[in-house]
Amino acid sequence: xxxxxxxxxxxxxxxxxxxxxxxxxxxxxxxxxxxxxxxxxxxxxxxxxxxxxxxxxxxxxxxxxxxxxxxxxxxxxxxxxxxxxxxxxxxxxxxxxxxxxxxxxxxxxxxxxxxxxxxxxxxxxxxxxxxxxxxxxxxxxxxxxxxxxxxxxxxxxxxxxxxxxxxxxxxxxxxxxxxxxxxxxxxxxxxxxxxxxxxxxxxxxxxxxxxxxxxxxxxxxxxxxxxxxxxxxxxxxxxxxxxxxxxxxxxxxxxxxxxxx
Amino acid sequence: xxxxxxxxxxxxxxxxxxxxxxxxxxxxxxxxxxxxxxxxxxxxxxxxxxxxxxxxxxxxxxxxxxxxxxxxxxxxxxxxxxxxxxxxxxxxxxxxxxxxxxxxxxxxxxxxxxxxxxxxxxxxxxxxxxxxxxxxxxxxxxxxxxxxxxxxxxxxxxxxxxxxxxxxxxxxxxxxxxxxxxxxxxxxxxxxxxxxxxxxxxxxxxxxxxxxxxxxxxxxxxxxxxxxxxxxxxxxxxxxxxxxxxxxxxxxxxxxxxxxxxxxxxxxxxxxxxxxxxxxxxxxxxxxxxxxxxxxxxxxxxxxxxxxxxxxxxxxxxxxxxxxxxxxxxxxxxxxxxxxxxxxxxxxxxxxxxxxxxxxxxxxxxxxxxxxxxxxxxxxxxxxxxx
Numbered sequence: 001x002x003x004x005x006x007x008x009x010x011x012x013x014x015x016x017x018x019x020x021x022x023x024x025x026x027x028x029x030x031x032x033x034x035x036x037x038x039x040x041x042x043x044x045x046x047x048x049x050x051x052x053x054x055x056x057x058x059x060x061x062x063x064x065x066x067x068x069x070x071x072x073x074x075x076x077x078x079x080x081x082x083x084x085x086x087x088x089x090x091x092x093x094x095x096x097x098x099x100x101x102x103x104x105x106x107x108x109x110x111x112x113x114x115x116x117x118x119x120x121x122x123x124x125x126x127x128x129x130x131x132x133x134x135x136x137x138x139x140x141x142x143x144x145x146x147x148x149x150x151x152x153x154x155x156x157x158x159x160x161x162x163x164x165x166x167x168x169x170x171x172x173x174x175x176x177x178x179x180x181x182x183x184x185x186x187x188x189x190x191x192x193x194x195x196x197x198x199x200x201x202x203x204x205x206x207x208x209x210x211x212x213x214x215x216x217x218x219x220x221x222x223x224x225x226x227x228x229x230x231x232x233x234x235x236x237x238x239x240x241x242x243x244x245x246x247x248x249x250x251x252x253x254x255x256x257x258x259x260x261x
Numbered sequence: 262x263x264x265x266x267x268x269x270x271x272x273x274x275x276x277x278x279x280x281x282x283x284x285x286x287x288x289x290x291x292x293x294x295x296x297x298x299x300x301x302x303x304x305x306x307x308x309x310x311x312x313x314x315x316x317x318x319x320x321x322x323x324x325x326x327x328x329x330x331x332x333x334x335x336x337x338x339x340x341x342x343x344x345x346x347x348x349x350x351x352x353x354x355x356x357x358x359x360x361x362x363x364x365x366x367x368x369x370x371x372x373x374x375x376x377x378x379x380x381x382x383x384x385x386x387x388x389x390x391x392x393x394x395x396x397x398x399x400x401x402x403x404x405x406x407x408x409x410x411x412x413x414x415x416x417x418x419x420x421x422x423x424x425x426x427x428x429x430x431x432x433x434x435x436x437x438x439x440x441x442x443x444x445x446x447x448x449x450x451x452x453x454x455x456x457x458x459x460x461x462x463x464x465x466x467x468x469x470x471x472x473x474x475x476x477x478x479x480x481x482x483x484x485x486x487x488x489x490x491x492x493x494x495x496x497x498x499x500x501x502x503x504x505x506x507x508x509x510x511x512x513x514x515x516x517x518x519x520x521x522x523x524x525x526x527x528x529x530x531x532x533x534x535x536x537x538x539x540x541x542x543x544x545x546x547x548x549x550x551x552x553x554x555x556x557x558x559x560x561x562x563x564x565x566x567x568x569x570x571x572x573x574x575x576x577x578x579x580x581x582x583x584x585x586x587x588x589x590x591x592x593x594x595x596x597x598x599x600x601x602x603x604x605x606x607x608x609x610x611x612x613x614x615x616x617x618x619x620x621x622x623x624x625x626x627x628x629x630x631x632x633x634x635x636x637x638x639x640x641x642x643x644x645x646x647x648x
Contacts, residue, residue: 185307185310186278186281186282186285186286186307186311187278187311188278188310188311188312189274189275189278189311189312189313189316189325190312190325191312192274192277192278193271193274196270196274
C-alpha cells in the first residue's frame with residue numbers, strides 16, 4: 001500500500017501579525033513547525049505502515065524552508081518526501097493548493113490512500129483535503145478519529161459534535177484527521193541522522209506540468225477581503241451552585257435583566 | 262551565549278533529540294510520576310523506539326554505537342527535567358557495563374540486543390546492607406555445584422530492581438580471599454530462587470524503582486559468570502569508573518534545570534516594584550550557580566572524552582567529575598529553592614523536587630567521600646611513580 005500524507009509548515013508562534021496591506025499572515029522571524037493536525041495524519045500513516053506494511057510519502061507545498069518539516073517526517077519514519085516549491089505558487093489559495101497536490105499525487109501513481117490534517121493552524125480553511133479528493137475523483141471522509149484497514153476496505157469513525165459515525169470506505173480515498181486519532185511519535189536518532197542527508201530538490205510547476213497561469217495568485221478562485229484574529233472567548237458569568245435556591249434566583253434575575261424571560 | 266565544547270554534528274543531534282523528548286514528554290509527566298512513585302515505563306519504551314536506550318551499546322549488538330560523551334549528553338538533557346527518569350534510563354547502562362566490558366561473545370549476543378532496543382531493562386547488584394562504601398564486605402555467596410552456581414544472599418537498594426529482566430550481580434565465590442574472592446554473574450529475572458523485596462520509599466527520585474534482590478538457593482548457569490572467578494571486584498570497579506561520568510552528567514543536567522527555573526522566576530517575580538533579578542544579591546547567586554554548573558559540565562565532558570579516548574586508567578578523572586558535579590547539583594538546587602522563596606518550597610514549582618532529588622547524587626555510585634578516597638589513592642600512586 002502506498003500512503004501519501006500532505007503536510008504544511010506553519011508558524012509556531014500564535015503571535016503572528018496580519019499585514020494590513022495584503023491581508024496575509026506575516027511570520028518572519030517566527031519558528032516554524034509541522035501543522036499539528038498534519039502530525040496526526042503522519043502518525044496515522046506510520047501506524048498503518050507498522051501494522052499492515054506501507055510506503056509513506058509526504059508532500060508539502062511551500063517555500064524552501066519547508067524542507068525542515070519534511071526532514072522531521074523522514075526522521076519519524078516516512079519513506080520519501082517531496083518539496084513542491086515554485087515562485088509561481090506564491091499567493092495560491094486552497095483551490096490551487098489542492099490542484100497542485102492532486103497533480104503531484106497523480107504523477108506519483110499507485111497511491112491508495114491520502115491523509116491530511118483536518119485543517120491548518122494558520123489558514124484554518126479545512127478545504128485542501130476535500131479539494132484534492134475532488135480533483136482526484138476519490139471519496140473523502142473528513143474529521144476521522146479512527147482508521148482500521150480490513151483488506152482493501154477502510155473502517156472509519158468520523159467525529160461529530162456529539163458522538164461519531166461508523167463508515168466503511170473502499171480505497172483509494174482521502175481522509176482528514178483530528179487530534180483525537182493518536183499521539184504523534186517523536187523522530188528517532190537514527191531517523192534524524194539519515195534525514196539530515198536526504199536530498200530534497202524542489203519539484204517545480206514545470207515538473208508537474210502545471211502552467212503558471214493555472215496556479216498561483218492569478219488563478220485564485222477566492223479573494224481574501226479581510227483577516228482578523230478570532231476574539232477570545234470571555235469567561236461568562238459563573239454562578240456558585242452550593243445554594244441551589246439562591247443560584248436559581250440569581251439566574252432568573254439575570255435572564256430577566258437580559259429580557260430573555 | 263553558548264560555550265563551544267567542540268561537539269560533533271551527531272552529538273548535537275543526540276542532545277537535541279533528548280532535549281525535545283524531555284520538553285515534550287517528561288515535563289508534563291514528572292510531577293505525577295514523583296507523586297505516585299510510578300516507574301516511567303512508557304517514557305523508557307518511547308526512548309527505546311527513538312534509539313536512545315541503546316545509545317552506548319555497539320551497533321553490532323543493535324545499539325547506536327555511541328561513546329561516553331554521547332551518553333552523557335543524553336543523560337544531561339533528561340536530568341535537566343527529571344533525574345528520577347534519568348536514573349531509570351542510565352541504570353540500564355550501569356547494569357550493562359559488566360557485560361559490555363567483560364562479557365563473552367555469546368553473553369553479549371544473548372543479553373545486549375534486547376536491552377539496546379529497550380525491550381528489556383538492566384540493573385547492577387553490588388550494594389548490600391553491610392557492604393555499601395566497603396564493597397569488600399559482600400556477604401552474598403555463589404557456590405559452584407555441577408554446572409550451576411548457587412547464589413544466596415540479599416542485595417539492597419538496587420535501581421531498576423523488579424523492573425529489569427537482566428541483572429549483573431557481584432557475589433563471593435571464595436570468602437577467604439576477601440575482595441579477590443568476588444565474582445560477577447548475569448542473573449535473569451525468573452530464575453528459580455530469585456525474588457524481590459518491597460519497593461523502597463525515598464526522599465527523591467521517587468519514580469525510580471529501588472528494591473532488594475533476594476537470592477535463596479538461586480541457580481545460575483555456570484556460563485553466566487563474567488570474566489573468571491575472583492574477578493568480581495575488578496568488574497565492579499571498572500563498571501563504576503565507566504559509569505561515574507553518567508552520574509556527573511545527571512548533576513550537570515539537574516543543576517542546569519534548577520538554574521533555568523531560578524532565572525526565569527527571578528525575571529518575572531516583582532518585589533519592591535521591580536523584578537528580583539534586578540537585585541545584585543540575586544544576580545550574584547545566579548552568577549555563582551551558572552559558573553559552577555558550567556565548570557561541572559566542562560569537567561564531566563573532559564572525563565567522558567578521556568574514556569572515549571581509551572585511556573587505561575580513568576578512576577581519578579571519573580571520580581573527580583562525579584564528586585564535583587554532584588556537589589554542584591546539591592548547591593545549585595538548594596539556591597534555586599532560595600531564589601523562589603516560599604514558592605520554591607511548594608510542590609507547585611519543580612525546584613523542591615529538584616532539591617530532594619539532588620541529594621542522592623552525592624550518595625549513590627560511591628559517596629562523595631569515597632570519590633575523594635579514590636582521588637587520594639590515585640594521587641598517591643601517581644606521585645609515587647614520579648622520580
